[in-house]
Amino acid sequence: MSTGHVVVVGGSLGGLRAAEQLRAAGHDGPVTVVGEEPWLPYNRPPLSKEVLADPGDHDPARLHAGIAFRRRASVEDVEFRVGRRVVSADLARRALALDDGTALTYDGLVVATGLRARRLAVPGPTEGRHVVRTLDDACALRAAIADASQVVVVGAGFVGCETAASLHTLGLPVTVVHPEAVAFEPALGREVGAAIQRHLEAAGITFVSGVGVAAYAGVGAVAGVLLDDGRTLEASLVVEAVGSACNTEWLEGNGLDLSDGVLTDNDLRVVGAQRVVAVGDVSRFPNPLFGPDLGARPRRVEHWSMPTDTAKRAAATLVADLAGTPGPDTPFAPTPSFWSDLLDLRLQAYGSPALGSELRLEEGDLARLGDGAVVTYHHDGALVGVLAVNIPPARLRALRDRFAAPVAVH
Amino acid sequence: MKITVDMAKCEDHGQCAIAAPVAFRMNDDGKLEHDGEVDDAYLDEVEEAADVCPVQAILIGA
Ligand SMILES: Cc1cc2nc3c(=O)[nH]c(=O)nc-3n(C[C@H](O)[C@H](O)[C@H](O)COP(=O)(O)OP(=O)(O)OC[C@H]3O[C@@H](n4cnc5c(N)ncnc54)[C@H](O)[C@@H]3O)c2cc1C
Ligand code: SF4
Numbered sequence: 001m002s003t004g005h006v007v008v009v010g011g012s013l014g015g016l017r018a019a020e021q022l023r024a025a026g027h028d029g030p031v032t033v034v035g036e037e038p039w040l041p042y043n044r045p046p047l048s049k050e051v052l053a054d055p056g057d058h059d060p061a062r063l064h065a066g067i068a069f070r071r072r073a074s075v076e077d078v079e080f081r082v083g084r085r086v087v088s089a090d091l092a093r094r095a096l097a098l099d100d101g102t103a104l105t106y107d108g109l110v111v112a113t114g115l116r117a118r119r120l121a122v123p124g125p126t127e128g129r130h131v132v133r134t135l136d137d138a139c140a141l142r143a144a145i146a147d148a149s150q151v152v153v154v155g156a157g158f159v160g161c162e163t164a165a166s167l168h169t170l171g172l173p174v175t176v177v178h179p180e181a182v183a184f185e186p187a188l189g190r191e192v193g194a195a196i197q198r199h200l201e202a203a204g205i206t207f208v209s210g211v212g213v214a215a216y217a218g219v220g221a222v223a224g225v226l227l228d229d230g231r232t233l234e235a236s237l238v239v240e241a242v243g244s245a246c247n248t249e250w251l252e253g254n255g256l257d258l259s260d261g262v263l264t265d266n267d268l269r270v271v272g273a274q275r276v277v278a279v280g281d282v283s284r285f286p287n288p289l290f291g292p293d294l295g296a297r298p299r300r301v302e303h304w305s306m307p308t309d310t311a312k313r314a315a316a317t318l319v320a321d322l323a324g325t326p327g328p329d330t331p332f333a334p335t336p337s338f339w340s341d342l343l344d345l346r347l348q349a350y351g352s353p354a355l356g357s358e359l360r361l362e363e364g365d366l367a368r369l370g371d372g373a374v375v376t377y378h379h380d381g382a383l384v385g386v387l388a389v390n391i392p393p394a395r396l397r398a399l400r401d402r403f404a405a406p407v408a409v410h
Numbered sequence: 411m412k413i414t415v416d417m418a419k420c421e422d423h424g425q426c427a428i429a430a431p432v433a434f435r436m437n438d439d440g441k442l443e444h445d446g447e448v449d450d451a452y453l454d455e456v457e458e459a460a461d462v463c464p465v466q467a468i469l470i471g472a
Contacts, residue, residue, distance in 0.1 A: 017461070043466055050465075069466060072457070308461050339423065339464060348423075393424025394436035400428060 003029035004107025004322050007096060009086045009250070011035020012044065013304070014112035014280025016069055017311035022110075023074035024312075025319040031078045032104065034096075038083040039135055043067045045304055047138040048159050049341050052166035055145040064135055086113075091254045091273050108318045111251065111262050111270065111278035112311075115244035115302065120154065124216025124226075129238045132163055141239065148172055148237035152225045154213055156183035158340050160241030161200065165342045167239075168205050175206040175233055177225065182209060187354050188387060192375055195366035196342065203343050208233070244302070246282050260284055261300045266332050268314035275321050277314035280307035289333035291382055294355060301336045301352070309334035335400060344370055345389055350400045353377040353385035364389070374399070411450055412471030415442065419467035426468060430459035 006022055008015045008031065015033050022031055035041075039060075046067050057063070085099040089109075096104045117131035130141045145167070153164045156178035168174045180186065183200070184193035197207055208227070217224035217232060225233045248258045255272050257263035262278040263271045264285045270276040278285075281302045288295040313332045320327035340347040353359075356377025364373030369389050377385035386403050388396065413433055422442055426434040433448045433456055448456055453470075460468040 043464075045464060067466075070460070070469065304464065305462065337425075392436070392440040393422055393427065394438070394440065396424050397428045397431075 005030045005032070005105070006108040006110065006318065006322075007031075007104055007106040008033040008110040008112055009089075009096070010110075010112030010114055010247070010280070010282075011037065011039075011080060011082055012041055012112065012114055012280070012307075013069070014114060014282075014307035014311060015110070016041040016071065016075075017308050018110045018112055018279050018315060019075045019078045020072045021311045021315035022319065023072070023078075025315045027315070027319050027322070029107075031075070032081060033078060034081045034084050034086055034098065034104070036083070036085040037134055037136070039064050039068075040080055040082060041069045041071075042135060043069060044133075047135065048132050048162040049166060051138050052142065052145075052163065053169065055142040055170065058139045058142040060135060060139045063139060067135075086250045089251055089254060091251075091256075091276060094275075107275065108322050109273075109276045110314065110318065111248075111276065111282060112280050112307070113247035113250070114281045115246055117240070118243045118245050120213055120240050120242055122213055122215050125218045125220055125222050127220060128218070128222035128236065129216070129240060131240050132159055133244070144237055145170065145172070150234050151175070151237045151239065152177060152233050152235040153239045153241060154178070154225070155241035155243070156180065156197070156207065156209075157187060157241060157243070158184075158338075160239070161196075161342055162340060163239050163241060164205050165200065168203065169343070172237075173206075175208060175235075176200075177208045177211060177213060177227065177233065179210065179212045183207065189353065189356065189359050189377070191359065191361075191366060192353075192387065195369055196345065196347075198367075199345060199369050200342060244281075246300075248282065263298055267317040267327055268310055268332070269317055269321070275318065277318045279310040279314045283310055283314075285310070285332070287333055288331045289335060290352070290355065290384060291380075294379060294384070295333075299352075303336050303338040305337045306334070335403060337400065347387060347389055348391065348396060348399075349385060349387045350403045351377070351383070351385035353387050355379055355384040411453060411456065412447055413444060413456060414446075414469040414471060415444055416467045416469070417442075419465045420463075421465055421467075423464050425462040425464060426459035429462050430455040432456075434459055 117133040151174045182193040183197040212228040215226040246261045261282045261284040268277045284298045284300045317327045362374040372390045375387045434444045
């Protein structure tokens with residue numbers, strides 16, 4: 001089989017799965033994973049959930065031990081260079097430059113550099129402002145919780161609302177500020193977002209909707225949040241959960257389409273490069289699951305299931321390209337899936353509810369979400385997403401299978 | 411192969427039961443039930459189940 005050197009840039013879920021799947025696809029040559037964070041791959045979703053539940057301990061090594069990924073025996077000989085960043089790439093010469101001044105050459109390259117948290121560019125003190133993307137972020141936040149009396153979370157997407165819920169559970173007063181009309185509006189639509197927001201409000205979390213942050217108040221550290229509409233909210237701890245930016249700067253100068261992540265074909269081959277594939281949050285690929293029209297438009301999917309699905313396909317593609325053999329010949333049409341825990345609500349979704357232009361409540365009552373609800377999302381008459389709230393797990397398979405339309409190959 | 415689930419971690423997400431129904435099932439109470447030993451022929455499925463467990467509660471032994 002192929003024996004070239006494969007370098008994986010990015011040492012999180014996507015990077016780990018890529019290494020494992022290269023082995024599974026028959027690549028027996030050397031594999032090097034370069035990751036900027038000082039940790040071996042760990043699981044990110046607990047950072048806004050379980051990890052915030054017990055803030056007493058903020059030793060990062062112990063935290064890491066609790067959420068580190070198990071690594072398959074097949075990647076025992078894979079070199080993980082952690083704490084090293086790739087600063088630039090010359091794809092024509094198949095060479096990478098690292099932040100310690102060393103160079104690394106490859107025969108095949110996997111892009112798995114994911115996202116970083118965006119920060120608000122507004123005036124005011126920076127001390128007391130947190131984000132939640134990495135283990136180190138979560139440690140810093142945990143350490144700050146002890147002295148916090150009033151929390152403001154900026155942003156009402158999944159990371160914002162999960163963090164708000166976790167901090168509320170610890171007994172802290174929490175206010176969520178966000179510019180949309182209701183929480184989760186872009187992801188789940190207005191009716192469902194409003195219902196979830198009402199549920200969180202009934203539990204005691206305050207929402208300030210439809211306004212942005214103009215500045216932070218305070219001397220040295222944040223003491224308040226100045227809003228667009230002139231109001232000020234008191235805050236001793238701020239969490240900014242305002243979306244993310246793609247880590248693609250290191251690929252600049254190679255003529256790639258980096259306008260939103262890395263553009264790839266349906267086999268995860270980076271368009272405009274050879275023997276380069278991209279996986280996980282950073283890869284923007286067409287998904288025929290969503291039909292000839294929506295499915296032809298390449299999209300990035302920031303869900304935990306994607307690094308695993310895309311790594312499988314990307315590894316098969318790269319191994320075939322290295323060997324000069326034809327790659328997989330069926331369309332790659334993974335069913336996106338995500339979950340979220342918000343107090344007593346467990347959300348589970350299949351497909352992409354965000355693509356829906358119309359939604360139908362199939363089961364339950366949006367005013368009593370805790371008792372269970374199923375909502376389907378449609379576009380041009382086709383099912384594009386299913387959201388289940390507090391539905392018994394034994395039923396999830398049927399919900400997913402129903403969604404996985406005939407074009408799906410899985 | 412041997413399968414161990416860390417029940418202190420497991421949150422009954424049920425993703426494992428979707429990936430490898432041969433070894434993992436959700437009972438009527440919504441709780442996970444799993445086999446302790448599964449034929450090696452199912453290694454791929456069981457590895458996939460371990461991969462997709464959101465809390466990474468599944469361990470595969472020799
Ligand atoms: C707090 C939080 C909660 C979440 N909860 C859920 C959830 O409940 N359900 C769900 O479905 N999804 C959830 N997600 C999303 C999920 O975690 C992501 O989809 C997943 O982490 C993507 O993995 P990835 O490997 O593609 O990218 P990332 O996890 O972003 O990893 C990219 C890695 O590459 C490294 N890197 C970047 N640039 C370089 C460089 N130049 N050189 C070397 N290394 C580099 C980064 O340091 C990082 O470690 C959550 C995410 C967060 C942050
Ligand atoms: S996927 Fe993980 S958390 Fe869910 S039931 Fe299976 S073992 Fe438990």
